[in-house]
Amino acid sequence: MNWKNLSANEKAIRLLEENPTKIDWYELCKNPKAIRVIEKELLVRPENINWNRLSQNHAAVRILGNNKDKIVWSYFSANPSAGELLQERIEYEKKMPKDKKNPLDWAGISKNPSIFTY
DSSP states (O other): OOOHHHHOOOOOHHHHOGGGGGGGGGHHHGGGGHHHHHHHHHHHHHHGGGHHHHHTTOOOOHHHTTGGGOHHHHTTTTTTTOHHHHHHHHHHHHHTTTTTSSOHHHHHHOOGGGGGGO
């Protein structure tokens, strides 16, 4: 089996839960159906979580909202579920010095359909 591809497959969650040592965490963190698996892993081995990929996962907004310091804003900027967290970050960045370390990606924001709800 190709566990990398299975980790990205939304229909393979049960199989992945039954074989946790074979999970490709890079792929799984972007899988919107894997939120329950990711939440469990955060409790026992948070180092397995790929925050770049998770920041792109539209289903991970609750996890990201509870771990704002780990959000990779350049990836999260295009996340269609970013909504309120993105608006909050825009307001925060307005007050930040120009040499910020983890800035928003305005190209990603421009493509993000959720910005038109604010």
